Amino acid sequence: MGKGIKTRVSEKKGIKAIDKAAVASERMKEAYIRTKDKADHSLYAAESSPGEYASDRLSSGVDNVTHEAIHQFDKQGRKGIKTTKENISKVKENIQKRKAAAEQPKKQAEKQAARKTRQAADRISEPVKTLRQERGAVKTLDRGKKSIKTVDRGRKTIKQADSTAKGTVKTASKSIKTAEKTAKASIKTTQQAAKAAQRTAQATARAARAAAHAARAAARAAVVAAKVAAKATIAAVKAIIAATKALIAAIAAGGWIAVLVIVIICLIGLLIGSCFGIFFSGEDSGSGYTMQNVVQEINDDYQQQIDTTKANLSHDVLEMSGSRAVWPEVLAVYAVKTTTDPDNPQEVATIDDSKKAILTDIFWEMNQISSRTETKTETVITETDDGNGNIVETETTVTQTYLYITVSHKTAEEMAAQYGFDEEQKEQLAELLAEENRSLWSAVLYGIYTEDGAIVSVALSQVGNVGGEPYWSWYGFSSRVEWCACFVSWCANECGYIETGVIPKYAGCVNGVQWFKDRGQWMDGSAEPAPGMIIFFDWDDENGQDGLSDHTGIVEKVENGRVYTIEGNSGDSVRQNSYPVGHYEVLGYGCPDF
Numbered sequence: 001m002g003k004g005i006k007t008r009v010s011e012k013k014g015i016k017a018i019d020k021a022a023v024a025s026e027r028m029k030e031a032y033i034r035t036k037d038k039a040d041h042s043l044y045a046a047e048s049s050p051g052e053y054a055s056d057r058l059s060s061g062v063d064n065v066t067h068e069a070i071h072q073f074d075k076q077g078r079k080g081i082k083t084t085k086e087n088i089s090k091v092k093e094n095i096q097k098r099k100a101a102a103e104q105p106k107k108q109a110e111k112q113a114a115r116k117t118r119q120a121a122d123r124i125s126e127p128v129k130t131l132r133q134e135r136g137a138v139k140t141l142d143r144g145k146k147s148i149k150t151v152d153r154g155r156k157t158i159k160q161a162d163s164t165a166k167g168t169v170k171t172a173s174k175s176i177k178t179a180e181k182t183a184k185a186s187i188k189t190t191q192q193a194a195k196a197a198q199r200t201a202q203a204t205a206r207a208a209r210a211a212a213h214a215a216r217a218a219a220r221a222a223v224v225a226a227k228v229a230a231k232a233t234i235a236a237v238k239a240i241i242a243a244t245k246a247l248i249a250a251i252a253a254g255g256w257i258a259v260l261v262i263v264i265i266c267l268i269g270l271l272i273g274s275c276f277g278i279f280f281s282g283e284d285s286g287s288g289y290t291m292q293n294v295v296q297e298i299n300d301d302y303q304q305q306i307d308t309t310k311a312n313l314s315h316d317v318l319e320m321s322g323s324r325a326v327w328p329e330v331l332a333v334y335a336v337k338t339t340t341d342p343d344n345p346q347e348v349a350t351i352d353d354s355k356k357a358i359l360t361d362i363f364w365e366m367n368q369i370s371s372r373t374e375t376k377t378e379t380v381i382t383e384t385d386d387g388n389g390n391i392v393e394t395e396t397t398v399t400q401t402y403l404y405i406t407v408s409h410k411t412a413e414e415m416a417a418q419y420g421f422d423e424e425q426k427e428q429l430a431e432l433l434a435e436e437n438r439s440l441w442s443a444v445l446y447g448i449y450t451e452d453g454a455i456v457s458v459a460l461s462q463v464g465n466v467g468g469e470p471y472w473s474w475y476g477f478s479s480r481v482e483w484c485a486c487f488v489s490w491c492a493n494e495c496g497y498i499e500t501g502v503i504p505k506y507a508g509c510v511n512g513v514q515w516f517k518d519r520g521q522w523m524d525g526s527a528e529p530a531p532g533m534i535i536f537f538d539w540d541d542e543n544g545q546d547g548l549s550d551h552t553g554i555v556e557k558v559e560n561g562r563v564y565t566i567e568g569n570s571g572d573s574v575r576q577n578s579y580p581v582g583h584y585e586v587l588g589y590g591c592p593d594f
Helices: 004-046 052-058 063-135 152-232 233-251 257-273 275-280 290-310 325-338 353-366 413-417 423-432 435-446 451-463 467-474 484-494 509-518
Strands: 317-322 366-383 389-407 522-524 536-537 552-559 563-569 575-580 586-591
Touching: 275 325, 275 389, 275 423, 290 353, 290 366, 290 389, 290 435, 325 413, 325 423, 325 435, 353 366, 353 413, 413 423, 435 451, 451 484, 451 509, 451 552, 451 563, 467 484, 484 509, 484 552, 509 522, 509 536, 509 552, 509 586
Parallel strands: 317 389
Antiparallel strands: 366 389, 522 586, 536 552, 536 586, 552 563, 563 575
């Protein structure tokens, strides 16, 4: 009886061992499934990102430009996804093979144990049935503590069955232990492989996510840039920069380089073809022209017309007044009008003879020079010395001819109304002239890219203004004064340099010299200056040089041994001049601490 109970206990232990092996196998399976799920998740993330995103966003408005980019983007993306799938498939196959190898001994042991257990049970069942029929009851073997009455023949049969079952269980136990050891080893190996596969899948997923993130960022920037360029807004310039940064990030992360390069090229093409192409016009495209030398030619022609007016009209007194349109406004009107012309739209990134003619016409539509003469009879008081040290005043009536030259201009808004610009064109015009693009205009017009060139840019924008009225009235004078220092101060104020103490506000040249000397920011006239410095002159006139400054201006540049300047009140106008480095009439230079 006790042996029968032990047999059942041994059977339970065998079954528990089998169950443990099954549980271990199940855990191995779950680990594999989790690894597979993570890999599949990463694969899905890679599949569902940049290609479709960029395609969806770019398709509305710039299909013709970006179809090829989207095709290439999708092609390269799917190639990467295919590679990732193949790697995961290989890992999956390897895990399945190892799993099958691990489960094979266990299954064989289970089958063998089950078969032998059934045989033992069959051997036991018939005598037990006989005993039940003859004695009336045999209680359940699981209870173990109750008495079972048997006949001698039944006891012998049970002993034989017990012996047989015991041997069967021992054999099964050994097989199970062997299978368990084999399964543990296989499970351990498979778990290591699964962990390695998981790490590989995680690394692949991270790389895929990084590349996808970078590509999405680039695609988003590309979409924004493309849409804005299509609307011709200034945000396209910023988006180009953002897209370029995104391209670099995508390259570093192993993204789809070829596609992004195509996108950037397309965006630049869109930008150059819009009114914002004017910001690319500072370089010679092969026509022999740059925007700088075309602007200089028009400026020279403008000044020549003023000089011709003064020369051709006889006069005793000259009075000039007025201001010229600033070049950013002229170029902004030119850019919008030229690129949106319904009959003949043209890009403005390059300039040739025909575009130069268009720009010249717009300039003269925005700027006018008018003149008139007036004869006046006036009483003039003259003072003379009678030879005895006495001053004698004499009143004389004289007739004098006054020449009045007035320059005037139209604003960009007035030109928009004159040309009948629609709302979109007006928006383009406003965005081109936004304050944030001031440095772009400086680069295009004057080749100035640095902060210390800001005052040079402002001064150059005033070339052609005559009479000095906006400068001396800004300073606080109610009527005309010699205004060269007022002009320098006005330019400095436009840059915020007076408020920050970089350049003084001065109306007398002598005061300006002293301000720089007091701060140790003075350089002798024999030295070579830098752009943005303040130049002071001591004229060798009829009174000779006295060591005091008579005139001031702003240094534009130094080239080939010559100092180029922008000076207010030079012939009662703002104009550009040049002198040899070390010219004797140059007193010295104030050196602002930008």
